[in-house]
Amino acid sequence: MIKDLFQCSTQGRMTGDERREQILQAAVQLFSQRGFSGTTTKQIALASGVSEAMVFRHFETKDALYDAILDSKRSDDGVHRFPWEENEDLRLAMEAKDDFGVFYNLGLHALTKHHTDESFMRLLFFSALEEHKLAERFFGEFVSKVYEFIGNYISERQKDGAMRELDPKIVVRAYLGMLIHHSLNNILWDKQRRMMDISNEDAAKNFADILLNGIKN
Amino acid sequence: MIKDLFQCSTQGRMTGDERREQILQAAVQLFSQRGFSGTTTKQIALASGVSEAMVFRHFETKDALYDAILDSKRSDDGVHRFPWEENEDLRLAMEAKDDFGVFYNLGLHALTKHHTDESFMRLLFFSALEEHKLAERFFGEFVSKVYEFIGNYISERQKDGAMRELDPKIVVRAYLGMLIHHSLNNILWDKQRRMMDISNEDAAKNFADILLNGIKN
DNA sequence: GCGCCTAAAGTAAGTGCTTACTTACCGTAT
DNA sequence: ATACGGTAAGTAAGCACTTACTTTAGGCGC
Structure with missing residues (x-):
């Protein structure tokens, strides 16, 4: 080798x-x-x-x-591997029902991945706009599973009385929105970070904080 | 004519x-x-x-x-006109410091605009990826002003003691993230609304609700 | 080890078609 | 009658893709 x-x-x-x-x-x-x-x-x-x-x-x-x-x-490089399959911290947080741990790790994991595989992100967006099947497949095989998985966690925590009765799908969309939009800003529009320069850790922390306070009971 | x-x-x-x-x-x-x-x-x-x-x-x-x-x-079609310049409800809500009114109307305004000018949205994304100057100019002339304006409103409400001390820019990014990501889903990946079919009003309501509970004092 | 042979890595120079852009010329309304 | 909306038929360069050919690594008999 x-x-x-x-x-x-x-x-x-x-x-x-x-x-x-x-x-x-x-x-x-x-x-x-x-x-x-x-x-x-x-x-x-x-x-x-x-x-x-x-x-x-x-x-x-x-x-x-x-x-x-x-x-x-x-x-090869595990783009389609799910966060909960490769992130130990996230799995432990889920078991412990540590909501902040769950959403923080999920967010950090996503932001880190977007950052290290910027070219794949761009590829995905191009293929979505150009309507090649890459984007469609990624959406069907990956994104929808993420919605399902996080949605299920939220449902569970709603039953526990820890979260308010909002449609879990909307909560997932809100959170993924924060994350993906933030990465998109970094990749496409504000590459020099003139508008906002913040570490992935801080971003994940703030987003998780806003979301969880927004949906807690 | x-x-x-x-x-x-x-x-x-x-x-x-x-x-x-x-x-x-x-x-x-x-x-x-x-x-x-x-x-x-x-x-x-x-x-x-x-x-x-x-x-x-x-x-x-x-x-x-x-x-x-x-x-x-x-x-011609006022793409660059700011929400607060053309939305009376939003302006009234801001004067009254009706936070939900502000964020709901802002969100609904954005989602409606994205929906009616889908082709401009796509154009913007294409130009961002292809690095034509359209996207850059739009970001400099429009997006940054939006950050400033909403950020100022949040700062004000923080001084009033109505909102927690978070970086206003992050709050704006979180909220715009929800809105833009939701529109992006509708335009690019889930055109048939198989994953989530929700009116702009309901989306704006839920997003504003999550955000405001997330940042209130 | 040595040379020979072959499969595969490699190329230069095409093919026909499409591209952005031009030229030289019409038809008609005012 | 002329200015202007309009076109047919280009041009040179660029496109995806091919052909016909050359070079080289490496396995095998000796």
Whole structure:
């Protein structure tokens, strides 16, 4: 594996899988920056350090390349893994019915992920606007599950008498709204953080605080 | 004016201004649906019912057409007019320091506007992703003013002792987050309202309710 | 070890079509 | 009669994708 990386960076020639991966990464970067129709296969080839023909050896069409991104994103870097599956703090807080812990960790987890995978966020938004199926699938496979899961937690806490009787879905939307909108601001409109410069921890803390006071009994 | 409309719909030949406006509208529609690079001048010409040459008689380049949209959006249909300038209920509520009235009306106003000008919303997001200057300008001229204005109201109410000492900017971000994210869901991901089907009034009511309970003293 | 062979990595130079934009020319209302 | 709304038919560059060919890594007989 170390040898692979060594080869990768020093020699011009790579194995098929290495090159495929490299083209894929270049495509992710470019599609996320300029959108699908704003990116040319020539640019992708150039960014991958190969000729255009190589792009088409690895991916039948430009569309197929887009689809391959989707699949790779799902399998390798756990974009589709749910917060409660990989965040121990969150799971413990849920068991303990520590509402602040739940919403704080959930928020921090989301904000951190948005921050570290900015290009995926942009890709998602582009694909939503351009109406590729990436966004649709992500919504169906991931977002709706999040609504369900957090919604269930809220229902439970309502039965406990800890939260007011609001539609859980609306509460989830309100909270995700704070989080996603905040990330969107950071990624799209206020990259220099001129309007607001705040750590993810502070943001998560404040949002959780506002929400929980807003819905507690 | 009635004659203008009559001419417009029945005769092939229009005055220059009429045609210009028609091309502009077609471009708004197409750019908002497919983005700038996803739209061709041929498509715009077709949608306007003229030849491509006419598009270039009225607008020097495709880019100039994009800029013209920006300018027209600003001048004619009041996209840049502030809620508190055109919403009497909101203004009255602010004078009366009726917090729920303020945030409810603000929210309803925003959601209604997003709903009726969906294509402008899409245009804004496209331009933010594609990094055209439309989004940047809108952010500088409109969004930042909204933050300032609502932020000031919150500061005032904090001095009155009616609201907790949270950073007003974060509160604004939280609330705008709920509103914009909700509209975004309706426009981009859940057009059929399968996940949540709720009137703008109910949404504004719930969001205002959550926020105000979240920040009250 | 050594050379040979083959599969696969790689490319230069296309293909036909589409793109943004132009030119040179009409028809008609005033 | 001329100014203006309008078009048909371009142009050069760029697009997704292909073809026909070259280079190289590495397995295998010797």
